[in-house]
Amino acid sequence: MDTISLKKYEAMLGELLAMLEAELEQSRVTAAPVALDGSMGRISRGDAMQVQQVALEVRRRREQRLVRTQSALQRVAKGTYGRCGRCQSAIGGERLDAFPDVVLCVRCASTPKR
Numbered sequence: 001m002d003t004i005s006l007k008k009y010e011a012m013l014g015e016l017l018a019m020l021e022a023e024l025e026q027s028r029v030t031a032a033p034v035a036l037d038g039s040m041g042r043i044s045r046g047d048a049m050q051v052q053q054v055a056l057e058v059r060r061r062r063e064q065r066l067v068r069t070q071s072a073l074q075r076v077a078k079g080t081y082g083r084c085g086r087c088q089s090a091i092g093g094e095r096l097d098a099f100p101d102v103v104l105c106v107r108c109a110s111t112p113k114r
């Protein structure tokens with residue numbers, strides 16, 4: 001990958017990282033354990049727990065994406081960014097534009113692990 005593209009994706013990954021960190025910071029309150037004292041107004045404990053489950057799932061996905069983004073930045077530093085993590089072939093620019101943190105090329109992503 002050429003330096004200009006590399007710089008572009010590095011910037012995109014940096015923004016993505018900052019966004020994910022901000023979102024994780026904000027969701028910390030929602031994902032906190034449900035209070036037992038029942039002082040939640042009209043929302044029942046069951047509803048609150050359901051909301052919490054969804055919040056935790058969203059948070060888990062963001063954390064995974066954060067880790068992927070960090071490892072993508074490491075690949076930028078190592079000079080291996082833009083290569084598929086499985087077959088080593090170059091990942092298409094359009095795919096990287098849409099998901100700069102992507103690990104696999106289209107073909108590997110649609111093929112189950114052997």
Ligand SMILES: [Zn+2]
Binds near residue numbers: 104106107
């Ligand atoms: Zn591949």
